[in-house]
Amino acid sequence: MTMRRRLGFLLIGLIAMLLIGAAAVIALNLRDEAPLPPEADAPFAATPMQIERGRYLALAGNCAGCHTVRGGAAYAGGLGIGTPFGTVYASNLTPDRAHGIGSWSAAHFWRAMHNGRSKDGRLLYPAFPYPSFTRITREDSDALYAYLRSVPAAATPNTPHRLRFPYDTQAALAVWRALSFAPATFVADDAQSSEWNRGAYLVEGLGHCIACHGARNVLGATQDKRGLSGGLIAGENWYAPSLTSKREASVADWETRHIVALLKNGTAPGASVSGPMADVVFRSTQHLSEADLTAMAVYLKKLPDRTPAPTETPPQRRDAGALERGARIYDQRCAYCHGDAGQGVPGAFPPLAGNRAVNLETPVNLIQMVRQGGFLPATTGNPRPFGMPPFGHVLDDNEIADVLTYVRSAWGNDAPAVTARDTMRR
Template sequence: MRTTLWGRIAYILGGLVAALALAAAVLVTMNLRGEDPLPDAADTAWRATPDQIERGRYLALAGNCAGCHTVRGGAPYAGGLGITTPFGTVYASNLTPDVQQGIGSWSAAHFWRAMHNGRSKDGRLLYPAFPYPSFTRITRADSDALYAYLRSVPAAAVPNQPHRLRFPYDTQAALAVWRALSFTPTSFVADPAQPAEWNRGAYLVEGLGHCIACHGSRNVLGATEEKRGLSGGLIATENWYAPSLTSKREASVADWEARHVVALLKNGTAPGGSVMGPMADVVYRSTQHLSDADLGAMAVYLQKLPDSTPQADASPPARRDTATMERGARIYDQRCAYCHGDAGQGASGAYPALAGSRAVNMSTPVNLIQVVRHGGFLPSTSGNPRPYGMPPFGHVLDDNDIAAVLTYVRGAWGNNAPAVTTRDTMQR
């Protein structure tokens, strides 16, 4: 009897061990799919040319690498910036040629492995806060140029800070599961049905530009939902919403003139809108430095994105509390009308119109709340060196005031967006 019982237990345990071994094998296989062989420990034959270094400098701007890998007042590309995620904080690494802390001991093949496969020099899996799910699309030649440029910047012995992630997200096992479900190394493949300019724009937007990192939605595991494309997403830890680039109700530029799309990316402002929040930093650090040819290519690509605009409905004006609207109107008259006009008409070239504004009428009010509370500032660019900005009002308006004035703005002058509640403002 005992022998039979122990035999059954051994059989069950053996089955569990076999199942775990099979699962581990599948997990390893899925994490290795599409990967190149391990690079050599050294790449002594590789030498950078001046043209390659300059090309890498340009590509680093296109990818806004300094935006994450340089802290304010710190050495360029020395890392240390904390990137807050729903799972904890990931710290950007040192990319300078320091041998101990940076990539001074890395070969070009090691760097390509990180960009294309999301693995560090020692084989560790990298966290996708480093957007290798997008960078995997860049060419080996561009990866080598980036490597050449980063090896040319001054070395800085700034220690890499350990990530601060909650268990189990701080384990390589959890990251392996994420990668198995969410990442496969790939390459950019030009669409032969599209012109070269469109393909160049696709390469920049989908690859180095990693636009989907903000303008895409994410699943419960934090992976970008590639099939939904640039359909908009909440940057949860920053409390900003990156609007959909496929919906004409949000930030689609399909019906803009191409030159105005270029102006927005180059100057931060255009007749159809302007950039604030995280996008202002992207324009300041990255897109304003790109060539007109590349900006034009990005414009062509963005204008041809599939349209996801919801069907227009004939819904009646949203119901609004009369007292809230009256309170909001008083606040608007006291705080906003001087710049934005009594009828929300704004002032051309200075203060944006609020009447009919897509930013005002979006279903989510999160960006409006941020702007009213913390101010709205365009980037200073060569084409717009002294931009107008909106001062913060969070020190003079409480949550109820902000909800009231935004409810008024979203329901006045023909606008018909949902009212803003105090609960909305308290969550931001």
């Protein structure tokens, strides 16, 4: 066989492999998706009960959190969502026909929620968390659609995404979806109570908790098998702690009523929310019914325990100078509220001694708290919460590292030292 013929066969084989791969990607992107029937565009007559149900579901999914910018029209989109691949901008969900979903049918909306595909057939970026929303029922999707069709229309154009090549192409997104997304439905676990199943439906579906509390792979896909094992929130540099580790944020040993209090009021005995979770409580969970919050608590309490086994580790080594400087800063800036021994003030300022948030392996949340301040959400149960002022304007990176190194080593705390490199602004 001549060299030319060998190269020809090799080229034919390569083309065949590419065609097979392309066909597989197309097939995987069409899983559980049939062409919309002609009646899909039939008029949708929403009932007042359906609209009210949709309003409640929009709160459960915190839809306004991404689709409403500060000072902008409700659900008119425009918020930029940072990702490792660029910025995705939330779309206009109002009934405006030119820029929103005014020309969409309930079937188009369901396809977006369940299959991650827009009305015009484009594949949607998973910054819109359809990998979680795919689990919601068609009934709930229709209720959401009914509610969004009832809000005032806003003629706000959609902002084009700003993603690097090749992530800005539909081809790259199709490959990602083939590898990382499959439409699903929520299947109740007959071995669990109806309350647990309701909690699972909310946490895994509309609540899309894994979007923050889940680990991600190099392609940015949530690692579902690891569950709510914690992860760094892309673009925000906050760490959503593991809900399956007692060293981080597991609530397995909590009383159910205390979990409900945290989700409803933003504070509970020995714990409070801040950062992105404060926004979730403010915009979403404080508005949910007691029954749904209790169901979520029941589900969260039964998450599998994945606390790492204790290991023999050498004592943490810390620079004596850093500890001395940190103690001085703490005495000047922090002790008035958090106490000389990190004991805090019940109902006002959280204790730092023995605090799980203080002892997390990663210090990113503490750095953000010191730099930006920490503020609980204003809720019905806690309408005037105490807050922590920002110190980013009075402490430089080295000083923040020193005071956090001190706090993470004092009063029985034993977490790794914080370095100036950790505090570098990202």
